[in-house]
Amino acid sequence: MPPSRPTRDPATPLREAILQEARTLLESGGYAALSTRRIASAVGCTATSLYLHFKSKDSLIYALIDEGFEELNRRVLDVSRGEGDALHLLRDVAGAYVAFGLERPEYYEIMFMLRAEQMERYPVDAYRRARRSLEVFAELTALPAEEAARRGAIVWSTLHGLVSLLIAQRIDISLDRSALIQDLIHSAGLGAFAALPSGANRT
Amino acid sequence: MPPSRPTRDPATPLREAILQEARTLLESGGYAALSTRRIASAVGCTATSLYLHFKSKDSLIYALIDEGFEELNRRVLDVSRGEGDALHLLRDVAGAYVAFGLERPEYYEIMFMLRAEQMERYPVDAYRRARRSLEVFAELTALPAEEAARRGAIVWSTLHGLVSLLIAQRIDISLDRSALIQDLIHSAGLGAFAALPSGANRT
DNA sequence: GCCTTACAGTTTACGCTGTCAACCTGGAAT
DNA sequence: ATTCCAGGTTGACAGCGTAAACTGTAAGGC
Numbered sequence: 001m002p003p004s005r006p007t008r009d010p011a012t013p014l015r016e017a018i019l020q021e022a023r024t025l026l027e028s029g030g031y032a033a034l035s036t037r038r039i040a041s042a043v044g045c046t047a048t049s050l051y052l053h054f055k056s057k058d059s060l061i062y063a064l065i066d067e068g069f070e071e072l073n074r075r076v077l078d079v080s081r082g083e084g085d086a087l088h089l090l091r092d093v094a095g096a097y098v099a100f101g102l103e104r105p106e107y108y109e110i111m112f113m114l115r116a117e118q119m120e121r122y123p124v125d126a127y128r129r130a131r132r133s134l135e136v137f138a139e140l141t142a143l144p145a146e147e148a149a150r151r152g153a154i155v156w157s158t159l160h161g162l163v164s165l166l167i168a169q170r171i172d173i174s175l176d177r178s179a180l181i182q183d184l185i186h187s188a189g190l191g192a193f194a195a196l197p198s199g200a201n202r203t
Numbered sequence: 204m205p206p207s208r209p210t211r212d213p214a215t216p217l218r219e220a221i222l223q224e225a226r227t228l229l230e231s232g233g234y235a236a237l238s239t240r241r242i243a244s245a246v247g248c249t250a251t252s253l254y255l256h257f258k259s260k261d262s263l264i265y266a267l268i269d270e271g272f273e274e275l276n277r278r279v280l281d282v283s284r285g286e287g288d289a290l291h292l293l294r295d296v297a298g299a300y301v302a303f304g305l306e307r308p309e310y311y312e313i314m315f316m317l318r319a320e321q322m323e324r325y326p327v328d329a330y331r332r333a334r335r336s337l338e339v340f341a342e343l344t345a346l347p348a349e350e351a352a353r354r355g356a357i358v359w360s361t362l363h364g365l366v367s368l369l370i371a372q373r374i375d376i377s378l379d380r381s382a383l384i385q386d387l388i389h390s391a392g393l394g395a396f397a398a399l400p401s402g403a404n405r406t
Numbered sequence: 407g408c409c410t411t412a413c414a415g416t417t418t419a420c421g422c423t424g425t426c427a428a429c430c431t432g433g434a435a436t
Numbered sequence: 437a438t439t440c441c442a443g444g445t446t447g448a449c450a451g452c453g454t455a456a457a458c459t460g461t462a463a464g465g466c
Binding site for chain 3: 035036037047048051056057
Binding site for chain 1: 442443444445446
């Protein structure tokens, strides 16, 4: 006889079903749409069942964040292995970063726009590993480690500023979006390679 | 006989007392610490009394946001009226913006870091008026309106990126914070004045 | 002096949230 | 046959924003 299935399809065990529903809700309504009870009722179980598979709601969200970083890393690292000089590569990488943010704003939101106290329990080392793609900005500068790290952070800040303001709809809509993005990516290149007061660089 | 005071000190009518307590809670615990019930119990009234003076919790927060913009505008406009060439003025203004963000992170949070759907009801024109200081970035470039607006948005994005990542504690703490800020402000100057592919500019 | 009106607050309640403790239940192992 | 346990459920708790109904008090008009 078949191994006695529960009411749910065993091909998608509960944990995966919960994750899948969380993805759907996130993509359709952003972070605000994620609630344990809503997930549970869509999946066909009770809210507390969620805690059999995830330590907390936060840790469920961390799983989604990980998925987001996986995609971001894939996109960025793909592009970073392309051809061309460092400046053009950096612009391509920057473009890939911005594209990810604008194409998957809900993922970007939980990855980079949640307030710190809501992220407290996200393991620091996991976060560092997850942010792998951000190091690419630094590496492309080919500067000494500390200088490179600073330039990388500057590039990241620059891109993050635009992406988060666009997602939050704070930028004047009368501005030509793609021109703005182009200019800013160019500007990020300047931030990475142009002469800064602090030292080593090339024009 | 005295005009029969209610249990509360009439010198600070309820609306002001609520605002004051909201300020205190915001400054001590950020947006997450703001709850109608917590405010009410600290003030000595019920949660629903709040709705006699504010349309909703959101509109109470808008009042705080307005206060934040008032301070930001004061700081930025003060500096923008200083002496020096446009580039140095822009760096001073950028410095003032960043300083505000880092010195009043809880205000910065509700002003610029809340997700869009939570801000939906903030009147668009009020928001435009509130953001007066952001136009300074554009004005200092002394470029044709459209180009200036784009450059201004780029500068703002750049600064916002750094401030929001610092506030959210996403930037590697091993980096020298003030050097980073210096570099980024320099970089924002480049974004405003350097040659971009799109046209009019000066070195 | 009495009645009306308006205001300023409270009580109560609704539906929502994340989470915990206790309970149940069906199948596998002893 | 009995025990054990993983995987679920029920019920509850404390908190949230907010709407409706109620209460007490002050001021104004007659």
